[in-house]
Amino acid sequence: MNIKGQILQELQLYLDGKIKHIPVGYSKLGYFINSFRKGRLSLIGAYTGAGKTFFVLNLVEEILKIAPSTKICIVSTEMSELDYITRLLCVRAGFYFQDFEREPEKFAPKLKEQLDNFTLHSEIQPTIVGMVNKWEEIELQVSGFDIVIIDFIQDVSVDDKYKPEDTMPILTHKLRSVMQDSHVIAISQLNNKHIEHKLETFPFAFAVEMSRIVSHAILLKRIKIKDKQTGEKVYSPFLTVNILKNRYGAEGWFPLKIYPGHRFHELTQVELVEFENINK
Numbered sequence: 001m002n003i004k005g006q007i008l009q010e011l012q013l014y015l016d017g018k019i020k021h022i023p024v025g026y027s028k029l030g031y032f033i034n035s036f037r038k039g040r041l042s043l044i045g046a047y048t049g050a051g052k053t054f055f056v057l058n059l060v061e062e063i064l065k066i067a068p069s070t071k072i073c074i075v076s077t078e079m080s081e082l083d084y085i086t087r088l089l090c091v092r093a094g095f096y097f098q099d100f101e102r103e104p105e106k107f108a109p110k111l112k113e114q115l116d117n118f119t120l121h122s123e124i125q126p127t128i129v130g131m132v133n134k135w136e137e138i139e140l141q142v143s144g145f146d147i148v149i150i151d152f153i154q155d156v157s158v159d160d161k162y163k164p165e166d167t168m169p170i171l172t173h174k175l176r177s178v179m180q181d182s183h184v185i186a187i188s189q190l191n192n193k194h195i196e197h198k199l200e201t202f203p204f205a206f207a208v209e210m211s212r213i214v215s216h217a218i219l220l221k222r223i224k225i226k227d228k229q230t231g232e233k234v235y236s237p238f239l240t241v242n243i244l245k246n247r248y249g250a251e252g253w254f255p256l257k258i259y260p261g262h263r264f265h266e267l268t269q270v271e272l273v274e275f276e277n278i279n280k
Helices: 003-015 027-033 052-066 081-093 097-102 104-116 135-141 168-179 196-200 205-210 269-278
Strands: 041-046 072-076 127-129 147-151 183-189 214-226 233-245 252-257
Touching (some): 027 214, 027 252, 052 072, 052 081, 081 127, 097 104, 135 168, 214 269, 233 269
Parallel strands (some): 041 183, 041 214, 072 127
Antiparallel strands (some): 214 233
């Protein structure tokens, strides 16, 4: 089929509603990336403690709230299914998982309440695959989903004969097969000796190796402020979402506010002023 025929075929798929556009959930994020759809890859990068998993779980919650029929698969290379589901329940219950670890007696009743309302493998819950890092196993698990989330992409092993820093070009090629039917969200851990030194000159260096297939890279940063009582630097409740588009559309950033265990909250005008004051 020639190029003209391919374009007409895709146009017809749009008209027939066979190309599914999944809403992002957050209006400001949606402004930059429009929607999730098969054939695209979002790459999310952040350092430890910035809130990558929290961000993704919030994203999943928002998508399922707006489009409950969306089929989502989360593949974790470092956490078990039990660990991931527990964090999801904590988000729904209104506290951080770390709070539960510190004071289990206090938070266990709320967690149990969420567990009573949770049906594993139901159509309105994400499918979670834990402790898998071999590509062959991941590929078998992610068929038939609208959105596939891989947490973390650096931990995915393609072949034991390759060094970790040499696997990304091979993995980039293999991801194309999953992208034929799904929108892929890959999470990148920036505490990585192979790319950390590059980030000093280009904050989005983590996306360069996959630039051929990445639609947009999202860099998450937690803001640090001085504690008024101790004078120490602590993380504020603000998170900045920095976005770089590979080929088209808007680039920029916007702030979200983090409430413990709750969904992200788009800032009001008053909170925007508060955010600007923090950054002065």
